[in-house]
Amino acid sequence: MEPRLLAREQTHRRALLIAAAALIVFSTSPVFGHHLATQTDALLAGRDHIGRICLIAMHLLLAPVHLVFHVLLLAGVMYAVWDRVQAWRNLQRTLGALETRVPSADEPIGVAAAQVGLASDRIRVVEGLPNPAFTAGFWHPRIFVAAALSEVLDGRQVEAVLAHEAAHLRRRDPLRLSLLRFLACTLFYIPALRRLADDLADEAEIDADDSAAAGGTPLVLASAILALAEWGARLRAMSGAMRPMPPTTLVGFQPFFPLQRVDLLDRRIRRLAGEPTTVGTHVTRRSLGAAAAVLVAVWVSGVMMAHPLPGQASPHAHATAPHCQHPGSLALSHVFCLGFETRPSGIPCPHMGL
Amino acid sequence: MMLETSIDNGSATSSLAEGAVTRSRKKHDASGADHVRLQDTVRLSAAGAGMLLGDLEHRVLEAAWHLARPVTARELHDRVARTHDVVYITSVTVANRLVEKGILRRAKQDDVFHYSATLSREEFAARASRHVVQRIVDLGSTAVAASLVDVLAERNPEQLAELGRLVRRKLRETERGGEK
Secondary structure, eight states, rough: HHHHHHHHHHHHHHHHHHHHHHHHHHHHHHHHHHHHHGGGGGTTTTTSSETTTHHHHHHHHHHHHHHOOOOOOOOHHHHHHHHHHHHHHHHHHHHHHEEOOOOOTTTTHHHHHHHTOOOOOEEEEETTTTSEEEESSSSSSSSEEEEHHHHHHHHHHHHHHHHHHHHHHHHHHHHHHHHHHHHHHHTTTTTHHHHHHHHHHHHHHHHHHHHTOOOOOHHHHHHHHHHHHHHHHHHHHHHHBBBOOOOOOOOTTTTTSOOOOHHHHHHHHHHHHHHOOOOOOOOOOHHHHHHHHHHHHHHHHHHHHSSSOOOOTTOOOOSSOOOOTTTTTTTTGGBBBBOOOOTTTOOOOOTTOO | EEEEEEEEETEEEEEEEESSSSSOOEEEEETOOEOOOOSSOOBBTTTHHHHHHHHHHHHHHHHHHOOOOOOHHHHHHHHHHTTTTOOOOHHHHHHHHHHHHHHHEEEETTEEEEEEESOHHHHHHHHHHHHHHHHHHHHHGHHHHSSSSSBOOOOHHEEEEEEEHHHHHHHHHHHHHHHH
16 A cells, blocks of 8 residues: 555544544533633633623623533433443344354354454354444454355455454454444534544544455455445345435635545545545534534633623632623623613713723 | 345345456356355344344234234233233233234224234244344444445445456456566
C-alpha cells in the first residue's frame, strides 16, 4: 500500500478520535461544569455586563436552555442504555437460536483457522448463515462463518477472511463499536457524533484488512471481499432488501475541509490492490452545522449559569451593587443595557452610561 | 463474478456462476449449470425457534401444538402447568399475546374463547428461520457485530465489475512478477 495513503489514513483516524472526544467533552462539560466547579464564574471576571449585553438578563433567558440540556443528557443516557440492552438481548436471542458447530481440524475452515493461528473454538460454523462472516460478542467474542464459505471461496481466500475476523477478535471490535454507539445515543442531539462513530467503524474494517493483508495476501483478501459483496448484491436484488448509501455530499467550504462521499468497499478494494483511493466520511455539512449550533447553545447557556444572579453567593462577590432588575419587565427587554428607563418608579437604570 | 441468489418460503440459496474472481469449487445441478450454495435457510438449534419467543410463550405454543385442536385457555393452562409453575391468568395473558403476534388463533365456541396454533411446527420453524436471517443481517447496523461485508449495502454493478477487473489485473501482474 502507498506510504502516502497510509500516512493520510493515520491522520484521518487521529482526527476522527480527536473530533469525537472533543464533541463529547465540550458538549457535556458546560452542562455539569458549573455545578462542579464554581470557579467557572471567573470566566466572566466578575462582570455583570459585557459591553452592553446584560449578563443577568442573559442568565434569566438562558436558564431554560440550560435546563433543556440537562433533560436531553438524562434522556440520552436512558435511551443509550435501552438501545444497548435491546441490542444485547437481540444478539443473545439471535446467536442462541443458531445451530452452530466448532470447525473440525480437517475441514477447510478448520485448516484455514490453523493456518492463521486462530483457535478453532473461537469460530462457529453455521449452515445457511446469510452474513458470510462476522465477529460478535462483547465479553467473549466469536467468529461466525457460513458453512458454505469454503465452497464459494478457495482455501487462501478463507484464510484471508479468517485473518480479517481474527483482527476484529483481538481488538474486541464488537465491544468498541458498541461503546461508540452508546456514546452516540447518549448525545443523540449531536448527529455528527453518530456519523463519526460510523467513520470509526469503517476504520476498524480497514485496520482488520491491514492485519489480514500483513500476511502478504492483500489481493486474495480483496478478491474474497469482492466475491462476497457481489453475492450480497444478488441476495439484495432477489429479496428486495436494501440499505442505501449514506447521502454524504461535498460541503461548501471544501477547500478548507473537504468531505468525500463514503464508499468503503471501493476504498478497501483499491487500497488492497495498491491503487490510490480517497478517504471518505459520513459527516455531512448539516450534521456539522447542527453540532456547532448545539455547542454554542450549551456553552453560552452553561457559562451564563455560572454567572450568579444578584444576591446569590459567589466566590467572586462582584454582584454587590444593586443590579437593574426591572420589576415587572421581561428579561428580554433588558438584554442590551442601553440605559432606557423601564422601571415604573422612574429611577434611571444604574448601569446607564456604562 | 456472477452470483445467483434466491429466497423463497424461508429458504435462501445462492449460487456462483462463471467468470468468478475467485477460484471456487462448483457443484452441478440437474440442468448442468454450475452452482455453489452459499446460503440456505439458516439452521436453528433445537431450542432455537423457542428462543425467539419468551419462555412462557414457547411453552404455551408447545401446549397448543400438543393438544392439536382448538382448546380453552383453561386447557392450555393445565397443559403448561404440568411442567411449569404458572398461574392461570398469566397463561391467558401469554396466550392473548401470541394471538396478537399471529401465532395463535382465538375463536369463540359456545361463548368460550378457544385457542389454536395458526402455524404447524415446520411452518413456525421456517418463519423463525427467516426472522433470524433478518436479525443476523441487521446485527452490523446495531453495532454489536463487525461484518466482513455489509450484505445489504447498495452496490453499483458497474462499480463491482470495475473493481473485479482491477483485482484480476493485479492478480495477473503478481503472477507474472512471480514467474519472472
